[in-house]
Amino acid sequence: MGRPPCCDKANVKKGPWTAEEDAKLLAYTSTHGTGNWTSVPQRAGREINSISCRLKRCGKSCRLRYTNYLRPNLKHENFTQEEEDLIVTLHAMLGSRWSLIANQLPGRTDNDVKNYWNTKLSKKLRQRGIDPITHRPIADLMHSIGTLAIRPSPASSSNSSSYLPPTSAASPPATLPVFLHDAPYFTAHHHQHQVVTKVDADAPASPVDEKQNHLHQQINWSDFLADDAAAHGAVDAQAPQANALGMYQEGSVAAATGVVGGRAFGDVVVDGASGGDADDGAGDASAFIDAILDCDKEMGVDQLIAEMLADPAYYGGGGGGSSSSEMGWGC
DNA sequence: AAATCGGGCAACCGCGCGCAG
DNA sequence: CCTGCGCGCGGTTGCCCGATT
Numbered sequence: 001m002g003r004p005p006c007c008d009k010a011n012v013k014k015g016p017w018t019a020e021e022d023a024k025l026l027a028y029t030s031t032h033g034t035g036n037w038t039s040v041p042q043r044a045g046r047e048i049n050s051i052s053c054r055l056k057r058c059g060k061s062c063r064l065r066y067t068n069y070l071r072p073n074l075k076h077e078n079f080t081q082e083e084e085d086l087i088v089t090l091h092a093m094l095g096s097r098w099s100l101i102a103n104q105l106p107g108r109t110d111n112d113v114k115n116y117w118n119t120k121l122s123k124k125l126r127q128r129g130i131d132p133i134t135h136r137p138i139a140d141l142m143h144s145i146g147t148l149a150i151r152p153s154p155a156s157s158s159n160s161s162s163y164l165p166p167t168s169a170a171s172p173p174a175t176l177p178v179f180l181h182d183a184p185y186f187t188a189h190h191h192q193h194q195v196v197t198k199v200d201a202d203a204p205a206s207p208v209d210e211k212q213n214h215l216h217q218q219i220n221w222s223d224f225l226a227d228d229a230a231a232h233g234a235v236d237a238q239a240p241q242a243n244a245l246g247m248y249q250e251g252s253v254a255a256a257t258g259v260v261g262g263r264a265f266g267d268v269v270v271d272g273a274s275g276g277d278a279d280d281g282a283g284d285a286s287a288f289i290d291a292i293l294d295c296d297k298e299m300g301v302d303q304l305i306a307e308m309l310a311d312p313a314y315y316g317g318g319g320g321g322s323s324s325s326e327m328g329w330g331c
Numbered sequence: 332a333a334a335t336c337g338g339g340c341a342a343c344c345g346c347g348c349g350c351a352g
Numbered sequence: 353c354c355t356g357c358g359c360g361c362g363g364t365t366g367c368c369c370g371a372t373t
Contacts, residue, residue: 016341016367038358063359064342099361110361111341118363119339336372343365351357 012041013056017065024055025062026070037063068111075107079116087113087121092135 017025028044037059044055044062055062079087083105090101098110098117105113122132131138 014343036358060359061342067360068341096362114362115340334373336370338370339368341365341367344363346361346363347359348361349357349359352355 012058012061014061017057017069021055021057022065022070025057025066028055029066029070034063034066068109071109073107074109079108079120083108084121087117088125088135091117091121091132 024044025040028040032040032043040059040062041055041057057065086104087101090104094100096114096117098114102108102110102113117132125132125135126138129138130136131141134141
């Protein structure tokens with residue numbers, strides 16, 4: 001039953017690769033391509049040199065070494081300013097989906113991008129007063145947290161007693177309102193984990209006072225989650241795309257209300273809730289997931305990114321420039 | 332000159348998904 | 353249909369090296 005083991009793990013070498021091992025791996029991939037990594041250790045080396053023994057590496061390790069270091073056309077020089085800007089932009093939109101981000105950076109690997117982010121860019125953003133996780137001003141975050149502590153919502157706590165948000169070091173509840181404040185970000189970010197979350201259907205479609213709406217969303221943040229199961233179908237398949245496109249419209253009415261790309265998030269949810277299947281919570285919730293997944297398939301995240309990058313409005317309406325300041329994350 | 336510290340990066344680990352058997 | 357491996361991914365670790373004391 002099942003496939004045979006990929007390698008003898010007790011007889012596998014770990015640690016840094018030697019030049020000889022690199023040569024074996026390169027020679028193998030140049031003649032056989034990069035498929036079937038599990039067979040690489042057995043065949044690499046043996047075919048190159050009749051005296052040499054096979055490559056004593058796990059296929060997984062071979063793949064990693066090749067994709068991160070040996071692959072042709074890899075860039076080994078420093079990241080350019082344009083690449084930095086693009087990484088920050090894409091991270092704001094996609095979160096830590098490094099492979100997707102790296103796809104937009106020719107010659108860079110996900111490991112490259114991830115390391116660069118962790119060692120350089122996240123620090124840079126902090127120095128500029130930007131939270132590298134939410135991509136929002138740290139001052140705003142502190143204000144939001146303080147506001148939440150002062151203004152707990154009795155209504156929301158009673159309504160959401162059946163659901164408690166997961167508490168973990170990675171996502172403490174106190175940070176949730178910050179995500180939720182920025183509906184586009186929240187939806188885009190949580191989409192990647194396939195968490196179905198209803199966007200604020202009760203939020204005014206076009207509030208006069210953005211700050212009021214901000215507060216409204218903070219106070220009722222748990223309402224979003226409490227109604228997950230009842231997040232009714234008919235979800236606009238364009239929503240995730242639209243969310244992403246609206247990322248840097250912070251401060252604009254569009255971002256504050258969730259009206260992005262000509263659609264209002266509130267409208268989307270309300271439309272679904274008023275549909276005929278409004279009571280079929282579980283079924284519609286799965287339909288919601290299906291809609292999102294279908295959207296992913298149909299659109300393709302790459303296409304989404306391409307469209308976003310092609311849209312000058314994404315850069316804060318600055319006329320298509322891509323410098324840090326124009327994008328809104330710079331100092 | 333030696334010791335310590337911190338940053339950068341390559342590599343490993345563990346998980347989820349898809350698919351072969 | 354079930355089991356378990358291959359693959360890809362994100363998170364984490366540990367080593368190396370330069371800067372500082």
